[in-house]
Amino acid sequence: MQAWWLVPFCKTLHYFGIAVLVGIVGLVDLRIFGVAKALPLRPLQRLMPWAVVSFLVSAASGYVLLRINPANSLGPPVNIAFAAKIVCLVLVGLNDVLYFSTGLKRQVDGVGAGESTSASAKIVAAVSIALWIGVVYWSRMMTFLAGAI
Amino acid sequence: MHIVDILQQWSDTNAFFIWLRESPSVWAYPMVFFAHTLGLAFTAGASVVIDARLLGAAGFVPVAPLARYFRAIWIGVWLTVVSGLVMLGSDPQTKLTNHLFPLKMLFVVAAIALTAALRGRVASAGVESNVPPVLRALAAMSLLCWLGAVAAGKFMAYF
Numbered sequence: 001m002q003a004w005w006l007v008p009f010c011k012t013l014h015y016f017g018i019a020v021l022v023g024i025v026g027l028v029d030l031r032i033f034g035v036a037k038a039l040p041l042r043p044l045q046r047l048m049p050w051a052v053v054s055f056l057v058s059a060a061s062g063y064v065l066l067r068i069n070p071a072n073s074l075g076p077p078v079n080i081a082f083a084a085k086i087v088c089l090v091l092v093g094l095n096d097v098l099y100f101s102t103g104l105k106r107q108v109d110g111v112g113a114g115e116s117t118s119a120s121a122k123i124v125a126a127v128s129i130a131l132w133i134g135v136v137y138w139s140r141m142m143t144f145l146a147g148a149i
Numbered sequence: 150m151h152i153v154d155i156l157q158q159w160s161d162t163n164a165f166f167i168w169l170r171e172s173p174s175v176w177a178y179p180m181v182f183f184a185h186t187l188g189l190a191f192t193a194g195a196s197v198v199i200d201a202r203l204l205g206a207a208g209f210v211p212v213a214p215l216a217r218y219f220r221a222i223w224i225g226v227w228l229t230v231v232s233g234l235v236m237l238g239s240d241p242q243t244k245l246t247n248h249l250f251p252l253k254m255l256f257v258v259a260a261i262a263l264t265a266a267l268r269g270r271v272a273s274a275g276v277e278s279n280v281p282p283v284l285r286a287l288a289a290m291s292l293l294c295w296l297g298a299v300a301a302g303k304f305m306a307y308f
Contacts, residue, residue, distance in 0.1 A: 004307065011303045015190070016296065023194020027218060036217035043209040047198065050207075113214075136190055140183045144175065 007068060010061040017058030018139075022132055024051040032108065032117045032125040041111040073142065081145040085138035092131045099124050156241040166239045178239070181232050188228030189302075193295040195222050196264060199271070200295075203280050203288035212280060216272035219264070226261055249308045253301035260294035263287055 024047050031039055066073055073082040099105050108121050117125075160166045169178050199215050201207065237244050244250055270284050280288075 005304075008300075008304045008307045012300045015303060016193075016299050019190040019194035019299065020197055021194065022190045023196070023198045026191050026195055026221070027198060030218065030221055035221060036214050038214035038217065039211065043207075043211070046209055047207060050198070133187060136187045137183055140186045141175070141179060144179045 002068065007065065010064045010068075013061035014058050014065060017054045017056075017061065018136065021051050021054040021058065022136065024048070024054070025128060025132055029125040029129050032121050034116065037115075038113050040113045041117070042109045045105065045109060079142055079145060081138045081141035085135055085142070088131050088134040088138060092128070092135070095124060095127050095131065153242055153245050156238075156245070160238055160241050163238075169235070169239045178236075181235050184228055185232040185236065188225045188232060189299070192222055192225035192229055193260075193299055195225070196260070196295055197292055199267075200288040200292040203267075203271070203284055204292070205280070205285075212274040213272060216268060216274075219268040219271070222264060226264065230261075244305075247305050247308055249301050249305045253298060253305060256294045256297035256301055260291060260298055263291040263294060267291060 027036075028041075028044050028047070030036065031041060031044055073079055104118075104121060104124060108117060111117050111121075169181070172178070195218060199218065202210050202212065202215065267284070267287055270281075270287070274280060274284065
């Protein structure tokens, strides 16, 4: 039997980690779309290690929550919201691999103050925003769709 | 009659809130809750990152242009507040009598006020890397209030 505060504490860490992550992704992606154009993209993208740390905080606290109550996310019955959340996270990973491996990240690093980004950078940013919104949506739906199938 | 009872009675007989509570549709209550979750995630997350910059972290990011993000943050605030009020309206008694609710509201109101106070000050911060002490103090309070609001929101379900 764990302490009563362990679950809400882990949920706080889990949500706060996602919030900072979505905050950083939002700031970078919005700049790629032309918001706050006076910011050069190179320093902004240097915030990415922070996003990785936030992800690790969320992943670790999420793992603890999963271990405390595995049925909530893993079922049975299968929680389709949790499955969809993991699919979104895998797609986020693929999108990031694409962003770094194609040299697009380096190209965006060269976008200075007042300059616009390429169409391909905007597409990757749009996919990134859509997938993170998906992660949050399916996280929320885990409560409502538990036991749906 | 107590104000909480009046609100509860109004909610119990209001067609919109009856639909919101009783509809099995994922477009009803779950969508409002999702809007709240997403709005707060971006608002709190982006605010905390800007607060951290003002407190001296990530010195390589220029401060003044960050002011342009406040319009998006403000949209997030509205999304969170409106969806929060709708959820409050659908279940006033449970939420208003929760012992953590006043604390959460204190954090939220303070965080929003600090966001408003920060907006203009960030815009006029200039390009030099040293942030004025007043701005740092506001940023520190903002960071604590957003963290407090998130924690209070999560802990409310356990009180």
